[in-house]
Amino acid sequence: MWLADLSEMKGSWDSSRDWIAQHIMPRVLKAGLLFEAVVLPKDVFSKLSAQDTIMKIDDFELQQFQDIEEAKVWLTQQKEAKMSA
Numbered sequence: 001m002w003l004a005d006l007s008e009m010k011g012s013w014d015s016s017r018d019w020i021a022q023h024i025m026p027r028v029l030k031a032g033l034l035f036e037a038v039v040l041p042k043d044v045f046s047k048l049s050a051q052d053t054i055m056k057i058d059d060f061e062l063q064q065f066q067d068i069e070e071a072k073v074w075l076t077q078q079k080e081a082k083m084s085a
Helices: 017-030 044-055 067-082
Strands: 003-007 034-039 061-065
Touching: 003 067, 017 044, 034 067, 044 061, 061 067
Parallel strands: 003 034, 034 061
Antiparallel strands: none
C-alpha cells in the first residue's frame, strides 16, 4: 500500500511523467505494490498534471482523493479486505 500525498505539490509533472510511468512504477509494482491512494494537488494545474500521469499507470488499484483522511480510510479498507481474503 502507498499513500501519495500530493496536496501541496505545485507545478507541472511534464518532465517526469513518462519517467514515473515507465521506470518507477514498474519497479514498485514488481516489488509488490497492490494499492495506492493519491491525494491530488490543490493547485488546479498540478492536479491536471498529476491526473495525466496517473492515466499512464495501470496493473494495480489506484484511487484519487481530495482529502487525506478519505485516502487513509480507503487504504485501511483495502488492507482489511486483502487480509480477510
